[in-house]
């Protein structure tokens with residue numbers, strides 16, 4: 698714990714909150730700000746853009762982490778260093794099962810750690826799982842979300858993406874992102890409570906009917922999903938039960 702400015706995020710203990718939302722895209726920080734009051738710009742260094750605001754009486758930090766496990770890992774460590782105890786990732790995902798539509802929310806009950814960073818912290822047999830209290834609140838506010846195991850990876854443009862996704866799809870994985878494994882693994886090492894809420898932006902093997910739907914509804918459904926995912930994280934972090 699330190700009063701010093703963190704080297705990458707520029708955070709200090711003056712943020713004075715135990716709760717954070719992390720997002721990949723810096724532009725998503727501004728979208729979160731639209732849902733909050735008394736918003737204060739905090740810092741913008743490298744990929745780490747941060748604001749602090751209120752939601753339902755709770756002071757919450759929102760910060761971007763960029764793409765991938767390494768920058769997320771740095772962000773999580775620096776959040777821990779300034780006394781953040783709860784961090785919810787609000788990201789985007791690609792569906793890995795049919796029937797998951799644009800803008801549907803995917804909530805990770807655990808993560809296949811196919812990233813490089815988290816295995817440098819703990820062996821691969823160590824599970825990446827969210828905090829039970831945050832998951833219970835997710836079910837309270839979003840019972841309609843898709844709940845299941847997700848997969849975090851490092852390579853967006855791999856030649857074998859189709860084969861890899863087909864394999865993990867048969868194992869019941871519901872969606873893929875690049876940061877949730879690192880968040881849950883590193884957060885657990887630092888005694889932080891974590892959760893990952895993902896807005897689906899890619900259909901699994903887009904079937905014809907869904908493909909037609911995509912063209913008509915895709916963009917607005919994804920924008921609605923992004924807003925819903927941010928609101929869900931804010932509802933969870935401001936829930937009075939967490940203050941007890």
Ligand SMILES: O=P(O)(O)O[C@H]1O[C@H](CO)[C@@H](O)[C@H]1O
Nearest residue numbers: 721722764765788789874875
């Ligand atoms: O929208 P974000 O939160 O960045 O999440 C997803 O989008 C990026 C890839 O396009 C990766 O970071 C992936 O995890």
Ligand SMILES: O=c1cc[nH]c(=O)[nH]1
Nearest residue numbers: 790791873874875899
């Ligand atoms: O397909 C996708 C979409 C977003 N993020 C991913 O990691 N994969």
